[in-house]
Amino acid sequence: MSVEPSDDEAPALIQPEDKAKVAMEVSEEVPQLQSVNDDDAVPDLVAAPSDKPTSKVPITIVTGYLGAGKTTLLNYILTEQHGKKIAVILNEFGDSIDIEKQLTVSDANATDARPVDFVPLANGCICCSVKDVGVAAIENLMEQSGNFDYILLETTGLADPGNIAPLFWLDDGLGSSIFLDGIVTLVDAKNVLKSLDEGFGDEQKEDEKHDHHGPLLTTAHLQISHADVILINKADLVSAEELDKVVNRIRSINGLAKIETTTRSQVSQLEGLLLDLHAYDAVSDKDLQFASKGHSHLDPSISTTTIHFPAISESQVAQFDEYLRTILWEEQLPGSFAYDPFEIHRLKGRVPVHGGKPLLIQGVRNMYETTEGKQNDGDEEEAKLVLIGKGVGQPAFRESLIAILQAS
């Protein structure tokens, strides 16, 4: 959606009607995070589940390139009867309110009548527009408007979700009442391949197609690589073969995300696909299985790779954590291995520890968190670390990991 943001005026979005009064206690566990900024102290290696705060409101970030169908999706969610009281926050810029008029329940008179930030919607949801996407700004708005079960944040078409996600993920330490539930990216089936190829199109000069880190990343790459769910929308505008090609290319970039093809953003389900994804909760083996199946060579700049290695011992946990810190915080591989520069956007892992509980790892850019999973009955033998990013397919990633583990 595009609307000129205004400090004292609500966007003319939607006709307020009878508000449903739905209250749902959200009880969620958000683990302690480790950040590159915490240089003073090396944080605890593993967050104890019992330390986790509860009663936080989940936030789903909805992203997608210009015209991919974000407004259409939000419109769909807001008019469905899902029994949740959702606050929709538009992080907008731009000079056109035209797109807002596409909202099926819009009311052109609402702006004049109500100089407030939020516009109440028919099914108990509210809508507002903010320039500042910071956690404080959102919490402030939430305080003004009462309690909500859920927040949907629609970013601008040009946003890099990798910059926004850590605001909500890292915010645990700031006493936030919000937690990141997932990132949903919409892509336009008709145009996405062109968007992905913009960084290295035929019309560009050779030196414009690369920086010193290799092929350029486009906004489309960033939005796909950070996604937990990818909706390939406008399926009606392409043939079955074209759609297959799009799915394969996207799967090769992000082997972890759930992918669904849609027309007019009509998703098969809201729960588990858009709402209550729990994408930053515990990592299950099933979550990682997908990643091993992609054709990771299809995109020249970003890929998903899975490092398989043997379960570790208790005494190797510290080395494993050092490996994570080195690749994520220093953007280097430990040891003396030859490799090209790399950039990690997303990381998930499950590492069984002999005689202990498996380590579950989640990472976004240079932030990561490690929690303990439930101990399996048998002794699990294989560990998996899935990386999404630029240059992550280099064999040195595994070699370096094995070397650091063996040194302990």
Ligand SMILES: Nc1nc2c(ncn2[C@@H]2O[C@H](COP(=O)(O)OP(=O)(O)OP(=O)(O)O)[C@@H](O)[C@H]2O)c(=O)[nH]1
């Ligand atoms: N043919 C077709 N058109 C669609 C589909 N989904 C959305 N549209 C149309 O595509 C246009 C853009 O959709 P929006 O939902 O406004 O896209 P957006 O991502 O919010 O756009 P921005 O706010 O500009 O970034 C609108 O005219 C929609 O009606 C679809 O599945 N098929």
